[in-house]
Amino acid sequence: MSNVISVSGLVKTFGRTRALDGLDLTVQAGEVHGFLGPNGAGKSTTIRILLGLLRQDSGTARLLDGDPWRDATTLHRRLAYVPGDVTLWPTLSGGETIDLLGRMRGGLSPQRRAELLDRFELDPRKKGRAYSKGNRQKVALVAALASDADLLILDEPTSGLDPLMETVFQESIQEERRKGRTVLLSSHILAEVEALCDRVSIIRRGRTVETGTLAELRHLTRTSITAELTGPVPPLTGTAGVHDLWTQGNRLRCQVDGDALDTLLGELVRVGVRSLVSRPPTLDEMFLRHYADDLTGAAGERAVVRR
Amino acid sequence: MSALTGTGGLIRLILRRDRVRAPVWFGLVALLVIGVAASVAGAYPTEEARQVFLHTTNGDPTQLMMIGPIYDPSPGGLAAWRVRGQAALLIALASLSLVIRGTRAEEETGRAELLGSTVVGRHAALTAALTVAFAANLVTALVVALGLMSQGLPARGSLVMGLSVAAASWVFAALAGLTAQLTKTARTATGIAVTAMGLLYAVRAVADVGESSWVSWLSPFGWTQRMRPFAGDHAWPLLPVIGLILLLVAVAYRTSARRDLGAGILPPRLGPAHATPGLRSSLALAWRLQRGTLLAWAVASTAFGAGLGGVARSAAEQLNASEALRGLIERMGGSRPVDGFFAFVIYLMSQVITVYAIQATLRLRAEETSGRADAVLAGPVGRLRWAGGHLAITAAGSGIVLAGLGLGMGLVHGLSTGDPGGEIARLLGASLTRLPSVLVLAAIAALVYGLLPRLAAIIAYTALGLCLALEFAVELLRADPSVLRVSPFAQTPGLPIAEFTVTPLVLLAAVATGLTAAGLAALYRRDLG
Ligand SMILES: Nc1ncnc2c1ncn2[C@@H]1O[C@H](COP(=O)(O)OP(=O)(O)OP(=O)(O)O)[C@@H](O)[C@H]1O
Numbered sequence: 001m002s003n004v005i006s007v008s009g010l011v012k013t014f015g016r017t018r019a020l021d022g023l024d025l026t027v028q029a030g031e032v033h034g035f036l037g038p039n040g041a042g043k044s045t046t047i048r049i050l051l052g053l054l055r056q057d058s059g060t061a062r063l064l065d066g067d068p069w070r071d072a073t074t075l076h077r078r079l080a081y082v083p084g085d086v087t088l089w090p091t092l093s094g095g096e097t098i099d100l101l102g103r104m105r106g107g108l109s110p111q112r113r114a115e116l117l118d119r120f121e122l123d124p125r126k127k128g129r130a131y132s133k134g135n136r137q138k139v140a141l142v143a144a145l146a147s148d149a150d151l152l153i154l155d156e157p158t159s160g161l162d163p164l165m166e167t168v169f170q171e172s173i174q175e176e177r178r179k180g181r182t183v184l185l186s187s188h189i190l191a192e193v194e195a196l197c198d199r200v201s202i203i204r205r206g207r208t209v210e211t212g213t214l215a216e217l218r219h220l221t222r223t224s225i226t227a228e229l230t231g232p233v234p235p236l237t238g239t240a241g242v243h244d245l246w247t248q249g250n251r252l253r254c255q256v257d258g259d260a261l262d263t264l265l266g267e268l269v270r271v272g273v274r275s276l277v278s279r280p281p282t283l284d285e286m287f288l289r290h291y292a293d294d295l296t297g298a299a300g301e302r303a304v305v306r307r
Numbered sequence: 308m309s310a311l312t313g314t315g316g317l318i319r320l321i322l323r324r325d326r327v328r329a330p331v332w333f334g335l336v337a338l339l340v341i342g343v344a345a346s347v348a349g350a351y352p353t354e355e356a357r358q359v360f361l362h363t364t365n366g367d368p369t370q371l372m373m374i375g376p377i378y379d380p381s382p383g384g385l386a387a388w389r390v391r392g393q394a395a396l397l398i399a400l401a402s403l404s405l406v407i408r409g410t411r412a413e414e415e416t417g418r419a420e421l422l423g424s425t426v427v428g429r430h431a432a433l434t435a436a437l438t439v440a441f442a443a444n445l446v447t448a449l450v451v452a453l454g455l456m457s458q459g460l461p462a463r464g465s466l467v468m469g470l471s472v473a474a475a476s477w478v479f480a481a482l483a484g485l486t487a488q489l490t491k492t493a494r495t496a497t498g499i500a501v502t503a504m505g506l507l508y509a510v511r512a513v514a515d516v517g518e519s520s521w522v523s524w525l526s527p528f529g530w531t532q533r534m535r536p537f538a539g540d541h542a543w544p545l546l547p548v549i550g551l552i553l554l555l556v557a558v559a560y561r562t563s564a565r566r567d568l569g570a571g572i573l574p575p576r577l578g579p580a581h582a583t584p585g586l587r588s589s590l591a592l593a594w595r596l597q598r599g600t601l602l603a604w605a606v607a608s609t610a611f612g613a614g615l616g617g618v619a620r621s622a623a624e625q626l627n628a629s630e631a632l633r634g635l636i637e638r639m640g641g642s643r644p645v646d647g648f649f650a651f652v653i654y655l656m657s658q659v660i661t662v663y664a665i666q667a668t669l670r671l672r673a674e675e676t677s678g679r680a681d682a683v684l685a686g687p688v689g690r691l692r693w694a695g696g697h698l699a700i701t702a703a704g705s706g707i708v709l710a711g712l713g714l715g716m717g718l719v720h721g722l723s724t725g726d727p728g729g730e731i732a733r734l735l736g737a738s739l740t741r742l743p744s745v746l747v748l749a750a751i752a753a754l755v756y757g758l759l760p761r762l763a764a765i766i767a768y769t770a771l772g773l774c775l776a777l778e779f780a781v782e783l784l785r786a787d788p789s790v791l792r793v794s795p796f797a798q799t800p801g802l803p804i805a806e807f808t809v810t811p812l813v814l815l816a817a818v819a820t821g822l823t824a825a826g827l828a829a830l831y832r833r834d835l836g
């Protein structure tokens with residue numbers, strides 16, 4: 001078994017809203033998979049289908065070699081889930097909640113529990129209603145991380161954590177990865193995604209627009225080039241893959257598609273290069289490009305990579 | 308900006324928000340007092356009848372405990388005795404809930420923060436809530452006074468009566484103003500105030516049974532009782548009342564000045580760091596979540612049963628005098644008035660207890676919409692097991708609450724007849740016989756929860772309302788009693804006067820099981836959340 005999650009052509013409508021519109025998602029065993037997309041793109045809906053809480057209208061979803069709806073109970077022994085908006089039972093203390101959730105899954109190790117509580121600086125004696133948003137999230141995180149589940153499904157698990165706890169979270173996930181666990185991580189925090197994820201899937205309006213490693217995705221986006229040549233800049237306007245060109249005498253600035261980089265550099269070298277600065281796209285630029293509405297067309301479609 | 312800036316605006320806000328709730332609640336109390344006064348005059352028309360009643364009552368410890376002694380055999384004196392205590396409890400409840408809704412509840416939901424960031428002083432909410440509560444009680448007192456005077460009762464006594472009811476209520480409005488400053492949640496603030504009210508009423512009860520006047524001085528209910536409407540008409544007990552109110556309000560303001568918005572003074576209690584070994588399944592969780600409500604219902608229903616057991620004999624006579632109710636008792640097949648009374652109240656109370664059963668069933672919906680069900684269902688717990696746990700507790704809990712009613716009635720009534728064992732067995736059985744009817748309504752709630760979760764509460768409570776409405780249609784509008792056949796409550800035999808038959812119980816249980824199964828099947832198929 002190499003795919004822990006495989007979803008294809010998933011469709012889910014709520015009344016007139018089409019929350020999922022043919023979504024594909026593949027998560028391989030042992031990887032940390034980033035699940036990204038703008039608000040309302042359908043991330044939580046996908047996760048709730050994977051948890052057997054919602055039923056898809058069409059398309060297929062497989063989870064740990066089972067059917068998420070039919071085999072929910074048995075599959076759930078092997079996974080742990082942290083929702084983005086954690087609500088706790090107001091009269092149960094955090095410690096009681098962690099114990100209860102752990103025991104329902106078949107027990108949890110007391111040392112691991114104590115270690116996680118310590119690491120996340122969580123007081124387990126507070127009642128559910130007395131925790132702040134971040135602390136409620138920590139309760140759910142400790143419960144999930146203390147389990148020995150094969151798969152962790154985390155839906156924006158750090159949206160309420162402070163930067164210090166964000167670091168603790170990242171360390172914990174790195175540890176889980178080393179133990180060979182698979183993680184599906186939905187997140188809006190790009191630094192977190194960059195630090196943790198082996199591969200990412202970006203979805204928009206219920207469809208997958210990109211899947212791949214961060215390196216692959218970078219390759220698909222534009223690099224910005226600033227150069228000073230030894231002679232006048234050759235005529236580049238109209239060259240495929242070169243955008244936003246600005247020239248002045250021997251100097252030029254432009255954006256270039258990953259696959260046109262070679263051609264462009266060839267042209268420049270022929271004239272002679274005095275200095276050149278190439279800046280790869282920042283993660284922000286990359287995601288903004290996928291999130292922004294005006295880029296839905298050809299570029300988005302072409303960029304889909306299936307592995 | 309002074310600490311009171313914005314009080315006027317907040318008063319208008321409370322008046323607007325509670326424009327239905329407050330008039331209904333306070334108005335019903337006034338109507339209760341006036342109505343009882345009117346009926347007492349009719350029930351005991353002669354001086355002689357009233358004298359006899361005074362002697363039997365003042366010699367009956369259950370009456371002394373529940374209500375207190377009668378001070379004067381005039382119609383006013385009897386009316387004051389009959390209704391003053393209950394009216395004071397009801398209106399005090401209205402006051403304290405009004406104050407807490409206007410203060411702590413606002414802070415807890417964060418609305419106060421929104422308001423507080425505009426031009427509102429830090430004492431404004433407390434001042435506004437207390438002002439409205441004090442004024443509402445004063446108006447109620449005047450309405451009561453006018454209502455009693457219009458029946459020809461003495462003016463002075465009528466006014467003292469109204470004030471004595473309002474005075475007790477002022478004390479608890481002030482107390483609520485204080486508890487709202489102490490705790491973090493409105494629930495706890497209400498809990499403390501209501502518990503204090505219950506204890507202070509109990510102090511009065513003990514004092515009256517033991518005829519111990521110094522004990523009675525420990526309770527504001529004892530003070531207002533000493534105002535003796537229509538039996539001396541004292542105003543001086545208002546002095547300690549006002550003194551206590553001033554003290555409570557002063558402490559409330561001091562506390563309000565010293566604490567942060569949203570915070571309490573009493574630290575939120577910490578829970579255990581580890582769960583008890585038993586908390587390991589969705590059923591155990593359901594029990595943990597439901598046991599508080601169940602306990603409250605069980606205690607209330609036992610206490611209410613005890614109260615009914617205490618008044619059974621005198622009430623049975625009054626019931627017998629009422630034509631409509633006699634018709635009902637005869638329809639149930641009875642002749643002994645006391646048994647008729649019990650059959651009637653068990654029938655009625657089983658419908659009230661159904662509110663518990665529906666509430667407990669709809670707990671599923673609350674768990675689902677809050678997202679807490681996800682945490683359980685994302686674990687290895689099937690939907691059926693999760694829902695089944697809550698439903699099993701609902702069914703058992705309904706039985707426990709009904710049993711409490713029968714137990715309370717049997718014990719107190721049995722003590723007065725000298726056969727507690729026999730009465731408990733009889734009335735416990737009679738109450739539990741109603742369980743299948745209650746469960747049919749709970750099963751309707753389970754069915755709509757599965758099929759139409761958004762409408763579950765409305766449909767389930769409407770179904771219960773219809774059962775009650777049918778009853779009224781038959782009693783008051785003289786509709787054909789056969790329409791009652793659709794009500795599950797009319798199907799169970801009206802013990803202890805009717806014959807016990809097992810068939811309808813089995814049928815109702817089968818219907819309840821079928822409806823629940825259909826509801827679970829629908830739940831199994833649908834989306835959650
Ligand atoms: N129960 C529901 N009823 C109706 N519409 C829903 C429901 N759940 C989700 N939707 C709609 O489906 C779409 C996808 O929502 P979803 O919660 O999956 O987005 P998301 O990617 O998780 O967004 P976010 O980043 O804000 O969490 C949204 O348009 C949302 O309004």
Ligand SMILES: [Mg+2]
Pocket residue numbers: 043044045084155
């Ligand atoms: Mg989401």
